[in-house]
Amino acid sequence: MRRTWARIALLIWAGATIVVATTRGFASTHRIVFAFFHETLGLLPEAAERWTTIVRKGFHVPAYALLTFLAWWALPPSRRRPGVVLGLVLAVALLD
Numbered sequence: 001m002r003r004t005w006a007r008i009a010l011l012i013w014a015g016a017t018i019v020v021a022t023t024r025g026f027a028s029t030h031r032i033v034f035a036f037f038h039e040t041l042g043l044l045p046e047a048a049e050r051w052t053t054i055v056r057k058g059f060h061v062p063a064y065a066l067l068t069f070l071a072w073w074a075l076p077p078s079r080r081r082p083g084v085v086l087g088l089v090l091a092v093a094l095l096d
Contacts, residue, residue: 003076006070006073006074007074009070009074010067010071010073013070014067014088014092017063017067017092017096018092018095018096021095021096029056030052030056033055033056034048034049034052037051037052060096064089067088067089067092068085071084071088071089072085
């Protein structure tokens, strides 16, 4: 039962990662982060754009770390598990 929930969580997280990577998802998250830097903090548009890129790219590290953890947790222990997890994370990264 535990692996079932882990697989559901893995599918949701991988799906969310791919959806946010689409043009529509990119536009909405970009707009929110840019507005924070430009309007809330009062940065010039060029500086706000630079910081938006840094923050959005910085979130890739914890997002893929969580994806790796969920994939490891969802798959049964075996000698192939490291390769399967690596392949899955790389596939999602290529779609991102």
